[in-house]
Amino acid sequence: MIRFLIRRTLGAAVILLIISAITFFLFYVAPRDPARVACGKVCTPQTLNLVRHNLGIADPIPVQYWHWLEGIFVGRDYSSFGHCSAPCLGYSFQSQTPVLSLILDRFPTTIGLSIGAAVVFVIFGVGTGMIAAVKQGKALDKIASSASLIGSSLQIYIVGIIAMYYLSDQWHLVTRPNDHAGFTQDPAAWFGGLLLPWLVLAIIFTANYTRMTRSQLVETLSEDYVRTARAKGLSRRTVFFRFAWRGAMAPIVTIFGIDLGTLLGGAIITEQTFGLHGIGALSIKAVRDNDLPMLLGVILVAAAAIVVFNIIVDAIYAVIDPRVRLA
Amino acid sequence: MSTPFLSVRDLHVHFSTEDGVVKAVDGLSFDVVKGKTLGIVGESGSGKSVTNLAILGLHNREHTTLEGEILLDGQELLTAGERDLEKLRGNKMSMIFQDALASLSPYHTVGAQIAETYRKHTGASKKEARDRAIEMLRRVGIPQPDVRVDDYPHQFSGGMRQRAMIAMALVCDPELLIADEPTTALDVTVQAQIMDLLKDLQQEFGTAIIFITHDLGVIADIADDVLVMYGGRCVERGTKKQVLSTPDHPYTLGLLNSMPTLDGSVDVPLTPIPGSPPSLLNPPSGCRFHPRCAFAEKVSDGRCSTERPKLDVVEGRGSACLLTAEQKQDLFADFAGTRHN
């Protein structure tokens, strides 16, 4: 296991390095100049050069990339902002704040949004999937299956806007989504502010889990070893949870890990729809502003979240299924 | 003959499918006595496995209708509740499945799977159950059972897995053991070991065994009595010697002709039975074997395709065929001469 973790962590580091390099160079493939944003309306070549110098982008691109990497490990000195200690992801071109501090500031919202939604959609999705699998072919199965089909065809920005309009603005059933309160300061307000996004995200994600749980369970319930377990005299219940569910869990955990990783990397549309200030909102801003350090920061976070969850998923997979060997 | 431990009477197993009703078992009766082995022979789809799943109550209840009578040690199983059946399964009656790799849970250790059965039926502690599992593994001939007890099925070899399967089936000293083609996937050496093991265990505990196979060679090795199934019906039964040496049904004869001789002589050509097993959704009328039967035209008026042959059993011996005894004597004569003389 330890060897596995070391090997995968090193692999992840290489992946992140490659992703950052690709991002860095791709950013400059388009003929755009991030210095323009800070160069005013009448942008003289002299001013442009000054801005480039201020932003640390006056050097050739590979040198810039090297400085950026250096910043992560040993920190970096800026002529205009002073020292940025390691791990330094640079200063945002636009808000001229350290990228790392912005990301750390936004992360609680993203974590709250993702984990909360994940709890809801896993409970509902897996729950209805189980019911559907057990009641195969019966009315409950059909209702659950078609509900999940409808759910999966919904778009978050449509459902989100409609839900906000009716549930919050018109009927006042749920607080309008917000992230004003931190989890530690005012848990009730925190919960209220995220409740609607959780539910809307859950509606959309639940469907996937319902379908997957159902089909996985239907498959494992027909496995020989499930029959064997029944032949041993175990009750349906025991067989369902200890044998069939165990077998169905592995692929669900895989998808869940990928979903959670993606959400933690920034639920861009969700955050935008509900006006939440997480990593997703930061990504949009970074793209809009041509803000390279910010862009690199959020892409690294997103990539790291996905890579880390991949490792976690593989580790969990090995725990669930002893046939999978780590190393 | 002692009182049968398991008695199946006029068993019908019907599945309802989207295409219609499948008559998987159609009026089957047999008995199994303690300490004896009943071999059930037939091609796949002949209803042999279905019968045994029905005995354990493991058929799909939603789509299956059962009729008839299954008495286990005097207890009616067809009408028994799920709870009662759970108490019997793995305890008084247990089953060994064909593909041990698929039939053992890949997510639990071999030991845990054995111990689980034991705890369920005896209420033993974890420690006791584990010790019992090790003991069972030792008894079925697993080397270093105290180590291997913590292995997962995929870490076992094929033969060992089958042994473990047997250990699991026998952990509660069942009085009835149903072995569904337990050796099919194994090579001959291992096959022989497993058979010996079953025989030893039977001698020790006096277990009644139903041994399902499509392989007459295996039957010759292990069975006391033989029941030949075709198309959901019993076509012939008798002692092993009766059935194998003096087959009384064209299908049995066909089966014998399609297998190598037991003494290993290779100069006799093998003759497979022409045609394929019948569809149980639309079974052939009359004798279900008649479309494939070499002697069907020997029976006058085409009765083979209209009349269901009766199975008359006298002292455990009988067959369901419209040929007269004289015809059979003529037609089957070759067989006796060339094969098992």
Next chain:
Amino acid sequence: MSLSRRNFVIATSVAAGGSMVLSACSSGGGGGNSTSNGAGTHTYTGHVTVGTAQDSQGPAPEIQGAVKGGNINGLSPSDFSHLDPQRIYFAWNSALALLYVRCLTGYKIAPDGSQKLVGDLATDTGTMSNGGKTWTFTLKDGLKWEDGSDLTVEDVRHGIERGFASFTTEGAQYLQTALTGSADFRSVYKGPYDGKHLEGVVIDSAKKTITFNLKTAQPQLNFILAMHSYGAVPVKHDTKEKYDKDPVSCGPYKLAAHAPDKSLKMARNPHWDPKTDPIRNAYPDSFSFEFGVESLPESDRLIADSGNDQYTIMAYNGVPAERIQKVLTTPALKQRTINGLLTGLYYYAINCKRITDPKVRQALNYAWPLEQIRRIYGGPSAGDYATSVLSPDILGYAHQDVFGKLKKPQGDTAKAKALLKEAGKLGQTIVYTYPQGRESAYEKTKIVIANALKEAGFNPVIKPVDSTSYYDQVQQINNQFDVMWFGWSPDWPSGYSVIQPLFDGATIANGSNNVSQLNVPWINQAIKQNALITDPAKAGDAWAALDEKIMTQEAPIIPETFQRRFYLHGSKVGGALFDPNFSAFVLYKLYVKA
């Protein structure tokens, strides 16, 4: 879909000048009639005038029925990008800066939307001499910073000098250029941080005067000084780069809290003396802003008008196209709107380096389907047809319509084709480009444009450019585009502020706003001459005449629309007024209804 965004780099800043009759609205009433007759024959009144010393005296006239107290809440998709006055250029930032930054001059807006340039920190709009090369201003008494210390001429000079520092690259550069006589002004003076002061700025602390000795005449310096880029900064509390996060107020409100991209709060500045301020009222105790609210949910909240949203305004994104009909056709909602034209012009620049024949450029103007384009934007409520380079805000604006676009807003493709034939350019390829990914409307307008061009005998080729690099690409002098979507907002309401940056051949370079790359000697000459006219009215007439002449003879652009924006406010918000300069609510005139 509102076409203007904060990051619309070009149409961004201070343009001043008249607003229209239609946007003139009294407090909270949502005023005038917002429909037009479709032919675009609006009557534009309201132009900026230069006020007297009397006009420059505080306090600002009370608004009838307004009461003190409460909090006004603003919603916006994005945060203000800069708070340091020297780094402020965007209208969006200026709308807020009005609360805490004061300049020598400023615009005093009347309830009907008309406005006067008055002295803000200065006692009047300055004294010009030496043909526009020397300007002198005197500071008022009683000016204080938020810590209670006096605001001095040194502080005013400090603000000017900070405009030369290496970190204030975002701000305006007119004054710096005029003072040094060089576009590369930082090579002449590097800012106040090494203890040196700027040669051309002379202060007299005792008399509280500040005198600008310019290298080049600038008869409109008093307008230029109203830009927040030239706001005062206290010498003692200047934190250089960090000042952007923590500016010091001399206005009625000061920064109380700021969580970047999330929220911002302005609280009352007790040291601001209304008697010194002819421009600002200050009724609410505080303003709060909530960022990250996209325009659709923002509209829905204001439409619902529940709870705290009754005290809320749309800070900078107008009512989007999806909701505009609902808002305009529901009387109760329409009551809660204000609207006005954006300061600039939306147009299509024709690359004169590639399309060299003026006849072809005229044909493009005739063919252009303004009506179809505006319908995609949302119809008449989206704005008025533009038929000139100068917008109605501009001092001296005179209505003209060289290509008869108001009569045939759908385009006159027959006439265009005839012209093209005459020029022998039938089948001329036109490469049209627009920023892709910013507005879905441009994906639709490209179709009606292509259709019209085909009908007129052109061969249209559509080549969109990703919006993140759009300006960088079209501002390359060797680009491969013929017609480019563009827009321009003047920095102050004069013809110079439009025509010079867009059509002066001397400015042509990579990154220049002369995207048409027009370089015609008589135009270059006329720009130089007009810039020196000291009488504002005469100057205005001269610019309007030049506008018409450029369009008639050269047709370097295709004017499209003067865009209109509608804002909603909550039912408890009073004093709603559209700022003709910054296209937002005039924050300092709002009050919380009792």
